Amino acid sequence: MKKVLGIVGSARRLGNCEIMVKxxxxxxxxxxxxxxxxxxxxxxxxxxxxxxxxxxxGTCSIGDDCSVVVDAIAAADALILAAPAYFLGAHSSLKRFLDRGLAFYSALDRLWGKPAVGVAIAGVPGLEGSTLLGVENFLKMVLADVRQTRVVYGAMPGEIFLNEDNRAAARSLAGSLFGTRVPKTAPCCPLCGGDTFRFLGPGRVRCMLCSNAGTIRMENGTAVVEIEKSDHQLFLTRQDVLDHKAWLVGMKERFMSLRKTLKPITVDYRKEGSWVKPHQTTTSHGQNEDDAP
Ligand SMILES: Cc1cc2nc3c(=O)[nH]c(=O)nc-3n(C[C@H](O)[C@H](O)[C@H](O)COP(=O)(O)O)c2cc1C
Structure with a gap:
């Protein structure tokens, strides 16, 4: 029997994210x-x-729960993620975990290619901001194979299912998890399926999900997006993960060779300003700011 991991990006028990996953x-x-x-x-x-x-x-030196989450994802055959919009973006619990993502590369074999679906849930129609992008970014960075994503609306716990369309959305997501991938109907990045773009200049855009750039133009009233691969992919293939990791590892050598040049640049700023301190004087990484190099 396949194991499905439901990842809930909201603290609210039996909230919209939890019931959507279920x-x-x-x-x-x-x-x-x-x-x-x-x-x-x-x-x-x-x-x-x-x-x-x-x-x-490949282990992280911080002794917290990060590896528990990595292991739970690795143990699953498929992922269902739902996260709420908080201030026009996906709940910070997603990003907080993703920021530890350097540690995911050593789990590549256990993580790569799990089928996944994602839902961004916003309380106010149209006010989801970048929540869908956050959900898709999470699934991509945990190296999953994103089969379908959706935005649904509902504010109060349970409200999403006052609208029958959202149950239909859930059925469609379920169908694509182990079945046919459902591409977006709106214009999106032909490489990764992302639909959030930064405008770089006349006719040029960058996909905010895969970070590749290309062009956008109107054809018969529809936006047509063409995106070219760059030479540094995050991550269209398994090899991209290995290449990126190798590039990061190479940075250590580069840093060692530049260390003596870089040090005086930073040290020059050491005495500038005074720090506002938290109530506890040690920082979350156990270092006293006064002791910081
Ligand atoms: C602190 C906070 C910020 C929120 N920000 C937004 C927002 O920017 N846009 C929006 O549409 N809904 C926003 N909401 C509403 C939630 O996205 C919505 O209620 C969602 O259904 C919550 O999911 P949950 O029930 O799983 O927690 C916010 C809710 C909270 C508590």
Whole structure:
């Protein structure tokens, strides 16, 4: 029996995200086991940017719950993610976990290519901001194979299913998890399916999901987007992950060779300004600001 992991990006018990994940699960056309993971239940510390996880055995030096979440994703055969819009973006629990993503590369074999669907849930129609992008980015960065994503609206717990269309959306998401991929109907990036773009200049755009650039033009009243691959992909293929990791590892050598040049640049700023301190004097990474190099 396949194991499905439902990832809930909201602290609200039996809120819209939780019931959406469970409704998608109910729609699966084969018997599966549902495991649930509420991201806000886990102690996920900020990444320290030490890059240690890229070396040795690939473990992170922070002793929190990050690896529990990685292991739960790795143990699943498929993922269902739902996250709420908070201030026009996906709930911070998603990003907090993603910021630890350097540690995901050493779990590549266990993570790569799991079928996944994602739902962005916003309380006010049209006020989802970048929530869908956050949901899709999460699934891509945990190296999943995104089969379909949706935005649905509902503010009060349960409100999403006052609208029958949202149950139909859940059924469609369920159908695509192990079945046919459902591409977006609106114009989107032909490489990754992202539909959020930054305008770079006349006719040029960058896809905010895969970061590749290209052109946008109108053809018979429809926007046509063409995007070209760059030479640094995050991550259209498994090899892209290995290449990116190798590039990061190479940065260590580059840093070592430039260290003496870089040091005086930073040290020049050491005494500038005074720091506002938290109540506790140690930072979340256990270092006193006064001791910081
Ligand atoms: C702090 C906070 C910020 C929110 N920001 C937005 C927002 O920017 N846009 C929006 O449409 N809804 C916003 N909402 C509403 C939630 O996205 C909505 O209620 C959603 O259904 C919550 O999912 P849940 O029940 O799983 O927690 C916000 C809710 C909270 C508590």
């Amino acid at each position: 409704e998608v699960f109910r729609g699966l056309d084969q018997p599966c086991e549902l495991r649930l993971l509420r991201l806000t239940d886990f102690r996920i510390e900020p990444c320290r940017g030490c890059y240690a996880c890229l070396f040795k055995d």
